Amino acid sequence: SQQGEEDPQALSIQEGENATMNCSYKTSINNLQWYRQNSGRGLVHLILIRSNEREKHSGRLRVTLDTSKKSSSLLITASRAADTASYFCATVPDTGRRALTFGSGTRLQVQP
Amino acid sequence: DAGITQSPRHKVTETGTPVTLRCHQTENHRYMYWYRQDPGHGLRLIHYSYGVKDTDKGEVSDGYSVSRSKTEDFLLTLESATSSQTSVYFCAISGGGFDNEAFFGQGTRLTVV
Numbered sequence: 001s002q003q004g005e006e007d008p009q010a011l012s013i014q015e016g017e018n019a020t021m022n023c024s025y026k027t028s029i030n031n032l033q034w035y036r037q038n039s040g041r042g043l044v045h046l047i048l049i050r051s052n053e054r055e056k057h058s059g060r061l062r063v064t065l066d067t068s069k070k071s072s073s074l075l076i077t078a079s080r081a082a083d084t085a086s087y088f089c090a091t092v093p094d095t096g097r098r099a100l101t102f103g104s105g106t107r108l109q110v111q112p
Numbered sequence: 113d114a115g116i117t118q119s120p121r122h123k124v125t126e127t128g129t130p131v132t133l134r135c136h137q138t139e140n141h142r143y144m145y146w147y148r149q150d151p152g153h154g155l156r157l158i159h160y161s162y163g164v165k166d167t168d169k170g171e172v173s174d175g176y177s178v179s180r181s182k183t184e185d186f187l188l189t190l191e192s193a194t195s196s197q198t199s200v201y202f203c204a205i206s207g208g209g210f211d212n213e214a215f216f217g218q219g220t221r222l223t224v225v
Binding site: 006030031033035040041042043044045048050088090092097098099100101102103104105 | 143145147152153154155156157160162168170171202204206208209210211212213214215216217218219
């Protein structure tokens with residue numbers, strides 16, 4: 001089974017609204033990363049949060065991490081039509097080799 | 113864009129035939145990964161490599177083998193293709209440090225008929 005599960009599976013909002021996506025994972029991690037995938041393309045890295053961090057910001061992105069609940073959230077503020085994409089969380093374990101394991105993703109549709 | 117190239121980009125093959133997908137990087141990154149992406153499953157790790165000749169299995173490795181004889185190339189082989197292996201395959205690379213992000217190729221769409 002996959003390490004990460006995203007919620008919701010799909011999200012549709014209007015331009016200017018905020019979008020929140022959640023990710024849950026199963027094992028102890030070193031860090032958690034969020035990626036974006038435009039339709040038919042490869043994934044692009046957005047932001048990384050380490051296990052000893054609780055919140056991180058990058059532009060319109062805000063990521064939180066709760067290691068006690070094994071969950072993370074990605075907030076995109078003031079969304080734009082160009083934010084339409086699928087978003088995936090990925091985890092790196094805190095022991096052993098650095099196999100990056102992905103969740104199932106959230107499809108975000110931002111209506112103009 | 114990170115220097116990572118997958119080939120072929122599209123392939124149609126018959127059930128039972130062997131298929132090899134190639135991932136080539138020019139970044140000298142230590143880690144290379146093969147994932148498959150299917151609707152409803154996100155990306156699932158097939159195999160990964162942490163150095164030349166050093167590989168390990170991911171969560172969906174059955175029916176797949178890999179080889180890495182030099183830093184820049186990571187090959188994924190479907191030993192005897194089945195219809196369940198119809199998918200989009202992505203290669204990724206990373207430096208191998210805990211904080212290293214992964215860079216992805218453009219994907220290979222494989223159809224097994």
